[in-house]
Amino acid sequence: MSSISDQLEALMRGTAQVISEKELLKKLQRGKPLRAKLGVDPTAPDLHLGHAVPLEKLRQFQEFGHTAVLIIGDFTALIGDPSGRSKTRPQLSSEEVQENARTFTDQAFKILDKDKTELRFNGEWFKKMTFEDVIRLNARVTMQQMLQREDFKARIAADQEVRLHEIQYPIVQGWDSVMVKADVELGATDQLFNILVGRDMQKSEGMEQQVVMLMPILEGLDGVQKMSKSLGNYIGVTEAPDEMFGKLMSISDELMGRYYTLLLGAELDASAHPMDAKKQLAEKVVTRFHTPGEASEALKNWEVKFSKRDHEAADLPELMLGERRDLLGVVGHAYETAFDSKRSGSDLRRLIQQGSVQLNGEKVTDLKSEPDWKSGDVLKLDKKRFVRLK
């Protein structure tokens, strides 16, 4: 068993802000397992590496014998967290939320130890509330407090709308902390405000206040904006090894350092060649969500496909020709069947005319031509997509 100070040091690692370390120490010294809370909204059905950052921290708590309390915000998702938002989040229907919640938890347990996780849905307590309860809950906070919040302030300053339901969000999230008696609440840095409200709520309930533990926000593939599904700059935890590997390889060197600290909890070895370092990063991350075997397979595949550009040897999706034999038709068919991606005709035309499409390494730009398709031919669609004809 590790000492309290070792534990504290490990828990503090990689955090962006903790309020406060002293409180955390005090709680740890008590020797009782802590209740570490992480709330997630099942707004998007798929988890990505950005979500993985706080989940990893939560797992660390589990490893030290604490209880992970994972709250699925089936109720809060109906509101939509305004954190970091410059506009109102769309509200989801209960059906969508239910559906998302399922896939969400399945994926979260790729990281968390399911047996040591207390899974809660906040609809459990909120759906029972009467309007009177809601009013009373609201009486606990002031308008001024809510307006202190940066997101709201900014929107108000920019003359953008702020809907009343949005200012309910922190109150609701805060109440979660009371209901699950959280000792620590984890979250990304944009959760500071929400989590602090939780502390206030606990205080007014005469409870010991939770420690706020904030994790940095992981930038997406573009290296600028935070990783999010809606921005399309994400790596999903369920993505195939090759896909995941490829995406990781496409990040900038600068971003790679971030990923090292936040995803691997390690420092980037500055002496290594950036590409080697990146390959290692990719391999480690893929291992985490798949298996070591699949990870090294993905590495090999990537090298064959992109470093050596040896598409003969690469493991590519196979394509059965469809009805059409003309270039435009085949390319469209390839996107649809091999990559499940529907593109408009104009889009395909553009791609072809701009020289993205190559047959066995040769650019082919005549839309209507009907090349002599042969089994084994390699057709490049765009930078990342290739198929082999069957």
Place this chain on the structure above:
RNA sequence: GGGUAGGUACCGAAGCGGUCAAACGGGGCAGACUGUAAAUCUGCUGGCUCAGCCUUCGAAGGUUCGAAUCCUUCCCUGCCCA
């Protein structure tokens, strides 16, 4: 409720009767260069049976040879006042 400013393509933002599928910027995609990187340069960025045609500028009507641009009604948002 009163006053006022607005609603334009993925986003921001021009346009204010024809030359508008709609300037410009961002984003995205592609090409060149590379380490499938970044940066940079270039091109593309509504759809289609693509030298042509069809559908877009909050919605529905109307005026006109012709509307994103004018009129009417409606819907939505900001700001000021109450």
